[in-house]
Amino acid sequence: MFYLSFLGFFGFIIGMVGVASNPSPYFAAYGLVMGAMAGCWLLVTFGLTFLSLVLLLIYLGGMLVVFAYSAAMAADQYPMAWDDWSVFIYVMIYWILLLIGWSYVEELDVISLFENLSYVRCDWGGVMMLYYLGGFMLLLLGWVLLVTLFVVLEITRYISFGNILKL
Amino acid sequence: MTPLMFIILSTFLLCLTGLVFHRMHLLSALICLEGLMLSIFMGMSTWCLQFESMMFSLSPMILLTLSACEAGTGLAILVATTHTHGSDLMQNLNLL
C-alpha cells in the first residue's frame, strides 16, 4: 500500500516544484493540476474518499478552470516552460533542497503502513457534522460566499468605464 | 519526521519560497497561494486520519471554501490590476 501512496507523494511534490519554480502562469497552472491530482490520489490511498472527491471537484472542476482562463488573459508572448534556463535553475535548487530534507525522514507513517480500504471511512462524518452540530459554521460559510460575491462584483464594477473616469 | 509530514512541510515551504521570491506575474503569485492552500488541505485531512477525529474532517471543506473565496477575490484583483496597469506583470506595480 505504501508503494501506491508513494506515487501520490512524488506527484504532489513534482507538481508543487512546478508551481514554485516561477514558470509562465500556463505551466504553473499545469503544475497545480498535477499536484491536486496527486493529492487526490494520496487521499484515496489513505481512504479519505469524500475529501478526495471534494478536492477533485472543486480544484479541478471549479477553480482551475478559472485559473486557466485567467492564464489565457495574462499570457506571455514567449512563455517560459520548465526547460527555460532561469526556471530550470529554480527547479534544480528546489530538488537539491528537497533531497536534503528527505534525509531527515526517519520512520514511516502509521496510516500509510497499516491501511485498509474496505470499510466506510470517517470523512463522511464531517459532512454530517457540517449539517448537524456545525450549523452555525455552515451559516458563516454561506455568508462568506455571499460576501465574496459582493467583493468580486465591487472590485470589477467600474472596469467597463476604463480608468479615465477617476483620473 | 515521517514521509507525510515531509510532504506537507516541503510543499508548503516550496510554495512559500515560490511566492516570496521574484514573481514575474501576479497570476503566478495567486497560483502559489493556491498551492499553499492545497498543502494545508492535505495536512488537515491527513491529520483527521492520524488522530482519528471524525468531527474534524469538516475542517478541510471549510478551508477549501475559504480558499475558493480567496482565489476568486485574487482573480478579481488581477482583472482590476490588468485594467489599470495594462498587464499583470509584478514589475508594473511600482506607483506607490
Added chain:
Amino acid sequence: MNPFALAILLISMFIGTMVTLTSSHWLLAWLGLEISTLAIIPLMITDHHPRATEATTKYFLTQATAATLILFSALINAWNTGMWELKELSPLSSNMLSLALMMKMGLAPLHFWLPEVLQGLSLTTGLILSTWQKIAPIALMYMIFSSLNIQVLMIMGLLSIIVGGWIGLNQVHLRKVIAASSIAHLGWMMIILPFSPHIMMLTFLIYILMTTAMFLSFKIFNATQIKMLTIAWTKMPVLVALMMFILLSLGGLPPTTGFLPKWFILQELTLQHIPSIATVMAISSLLSLFFYLRLTYALTLTYSPNTVNSTIMWRFKFNNMFYLPLMVVMVLATFLLPLTPSLISF
C-alpha cells in the same frame, strides 16, 4: 459605493474580527481573519484609481500569505500536540505564528507593505486599516502571549521602533508618516507583550485613540501632504491648535495621553532589569518625535507663501459627520493623563 453593499461589507468586517476575538480554535481564528481581509478589499479599491488598485493588490497578497502561514503553524502545532486550542504552542509553530501575525500587522522586517498600502488608500479606509484591522492580530497575540518567544518579540519590537522612526524622517506624505508611527507604536507593544499584556492592551487602546483622532483631523482638512497642513489654519484654527496636542501626544510628551504608555512600558522594563533595551527604545523614539515635531511646526508655526485672504473660510459652516466622533476621540487622545491611576488599575 451602494449603501447596501457597504453595509454588508462593514458588517462582515465586524463579524470577522468578532469571530477571531471569540474563537478558541485556530481554524475559527483564521476564518475571522480571512473574513475581515476579504471584506475590506472593496473598500480599499472604491475609487478605481491605479494607486488604489495597486495598494489593494499588495495588501491582498501580504494578508493572504500571512493568513496561510498562521493556519499552517497551527496545523504543525496540531500535528505535534494533537490540539487545535488557542493556548499552548510548540516553539517552532509559536515562532512561525508570531512572524505571521507581525506580518499581518506590519512590524519591522515585514513592514514594507504598510506605508505603500496606506499611501494608496483614502483617509477613511486608511483609518479602518490602521485601527480596526489590527485588533484581531493583536488580540491573537494577547491570547497566546505566554508561549511566544521573548527574543523574537524583543528583536522585532526594537527593530520596529528604530525603523518606524527612521522611515518617517524622509516622508512628505502624511499617510506614510502615519504608517511609520504605526510601525513604531506596534514595536512598543511587542516589547511589553511578554512582560505585561495588560499594559500592551492599554497601549493599543491609546494608539487607536490617537490614530483615529489624527486621521479624522486629516479628513476634515482633506490633507495628504505636509504642505497642505500649512494652509489648514484657514479652515479651522481651533482644530489646528488641538491637532498640535495630538501630534505631541503621538510623540509621547508628558502632559498628554501619549506619555502614559511610554511611561509604563519603560517602568516595567526597568522593573524587569532590562534597562539597556529601555534606553535604546527611549532614544529611538526621539526619531519619531522629530517627525511629529516637524508636522507640528508645519501645522502651527508656518504661513504658507500665498496671499492670506483665505480667512473667509471661517465664515462657512461645514456639515461633517466626523465632527462628533472627532471631538470625543480628540479629548481622549490628548487629556487622558490625569486619569492614569484608574486606567492602569482596571
